[in-house]
Amino acid sequence: MASLNLKSHLQFQRDQAVNVADTKDFVYAPPQQAIAAKRILVKPNLGYPNKAPVTVSIKVLAKVLQGLRAASPDAEILIVEGVCSALSLREICDRQGVGNLLDEGMQVLDADTLPCKEYQNLQPNPVRFKTMLAPTLLEEVDCRITVGAFKRTILKDEPLISASLKNLYGLFPRSHYKARSPNSRGQLHRPSVSLILQDVYFCIGHLFDGAVVDGDRKLESLDWKPDKGKSVELGKVFWGNDPISVDRKACELGGEKIPSYLEAIDNLRQKLN
Template identity: 50%
Template sequence: MTPPAVAASEAFHYTPPAAAHGARRVIIKPNLGYPVAAPVTVGLPVLREVVLGVRRVAPQAEIILLEGVCTKTPFAEVMARLGVNQMLAELADANVRLVDADTLPAKPYRNTAAHPQRFTEMHAPALLDEADCRLSVAAFKRTTLKARPLLSASIKNLYGLFPRAVYHARSPHARGQLHLPDVQRVLVDVYFTLGVRFDGAVVDLTQKFLSRDWQPDEGVAVPVGSVVAGADLLTVDLRAAELANEPLSDYFQAIAGQRQTWPGD
């Protein structure tokens, strides 16, 4: 069964995209980059349902939860604080693994945009190319950079896949190079480099997180009561922004404009 282009629901029952059906390896990129519970990170009930949904259509698949943190707190400690290890133990599925993206060999991926903003290629785990299906499972957050709203959903969630060893700036714990000269421009490159290679997205809008400023882990939670899922990351993020009643970030329009001439459309 092919899922609709985008679906929003309160009682979330995940229908994976066609690429997951009968897959041998599925990579799920969850938004778990900080040791702070939802909605700063994706809610574990939503992540659990995505794993179960994949398992329903791919009984033999190896399912990999692939994330890279953005904090000085070690990866293992972040996952323990968030309860991810406990969730996996409760699933009792030996073929679901949690992997730190920063520990994996990386390879360059070509930017398929007609007009790259900064990067003509970007490095990310080679493991992405070895999966039959890739899913971005994100929280929904709004920060403010240079007086402009920056929405974080399934596209921005992909930042955790880029190795800090390659993309750090002053702090070795962050990916500062991906904020220069403008994060909104870099996100266009992120979409056309990795986003186009993903087969589906889920955005947890049980709550939205509104930052007081640029910090993605300090702010307030506002109930929304929905989950958005679909096969196309941009379409899912646009629907999530609509449901959350948030103004669109510049990078959404920039991606949409380039997709009109992108040969993959």
């Protein structure tokens, strides 16, 4: 499998540009790890039974899968998601038409059913979690791609941007991280999502070789609910090797202030490099 050396991996990511295209012209060029890969993991935002922009649009996801298949015709492509709904992943995928995108070498896996391991937090001073439990599969593939929707919610009177990094919340088992609701991962909201996202990046986010943000439409919520709000047309797709850089570019061109967690992660990455 691909090397997971943090320093070289971060340096590779930071040296790469972010691509931006009009949605109608989007053709996905995957990272070099996808070329001739044997196994590729794709983590799309499909956690709700709602269409884009609550979740990733099927058209954008289709382009990502097409790009990966072109880069690696024989790869096993695993589409992995853990939902935030009372509905099952199978029910949500059926509603969204995900099955129509799959060829014989692609399959959908429910993250909540996969074997897990503890991933070490590589921050010198973790926010809350010294380790985080996530699928072992992350270390059993050659390439990992996160495909996020572009959303702004309000938590504790502060805006929260959800894009390719926040999308990784769906990989953490609800049975382990649930709080009051069994359908969510409430433990990952304490002390705040913005702070916990730093732990997320340095536990599993740094493993990802590519990121895509579906900015065809942006969801602007008036409260904390990431499945309700106003749909704002942007007509763009953002992609590259580094989730932090891709999310930053989406915010810059999508009219959003750069989130504090992106700045904090970038600052620490510079120190680690």
